[in-house]
Amino acid sequence: MFKKPLLSRLLALLCVAVIGLVGCSSTTTSGLTGNYAQDTITVVEHLDRLIDLPNDDPNLPTEQALARQEMNDYAALYRRNSKVSGLRSFTTMQTALNSLAGYYSSYGSRPLTDKLRTRLHKEFKDVQFSLKRGF
Numbered sequence: 001m002f003k004k005p006l007l008s009r010l011l012a013l014l015c016v017a018v019i020g021l022v023g024c025s026s027t028t029t030s031g032l033t034g035n036y037a038q039d040t041i042t043v044v045e046h047l048d049r050l051i052d053l054p055n056d057d058p059n060l061p062t063e064q065a066l067a068r069q070e071m072n073d074y075a076a077l078y079r080r081n082s083k084v085s086g087l088r089s090f091t092t093m094q095t096a097l098n099s100l101a102g103y104y105s106s107y108g109s110r111p112l113t114d115k116l117r118t119r120l121h122k123e124f125k126d127v128q129f130s131l132k133r134g135f
Contacts, residue, residue, distance in 0.1 A: 036081075036090075037131050039077070041131065044128060047070075047120070051100075068101065075097060092123055092126050093123075093127045095123060096120055099119065100120060103116060
């Protein structure tokens with residue numbers, strides 16, 4: 001008589017515990033760790049490699065999809081972090097991510113323009129420089 005309510009309560013408690021623990025994991029699907037400087041360098045390196053891939057590379061669509069996911073994860077992780085969001089490196093990085101994401105949203109798989117590619121390289125270089133100086 002009391003077994004069924006007790007069993008359903010235990011199952012509900014177990015589900016809440018599992019969902020809570022999974023939701024509190026420290027890494028994202030793209031491998032970001034929560035260390036701002038290291039994550040920023042990792043994202044810059046990945047995106048730098050992506051924009052230098054030749055247009056006829058067979059892995060380009062896959063790499064673009066991974067880059068979109070990484071950009072989304074990065075922005076979601078650090079955008080609301082007040083310790084990071086005011087840094088020069090973050091605002092420059094956000095500008096570069098918005099430019100690249102906007103291009104992919106508008107033009108899909110078209111090759112990047114030389115002007116955008118040059119601008120992204122400059123912004124990534126500025127981000128790395130700012131990180132080294134602690135900004």
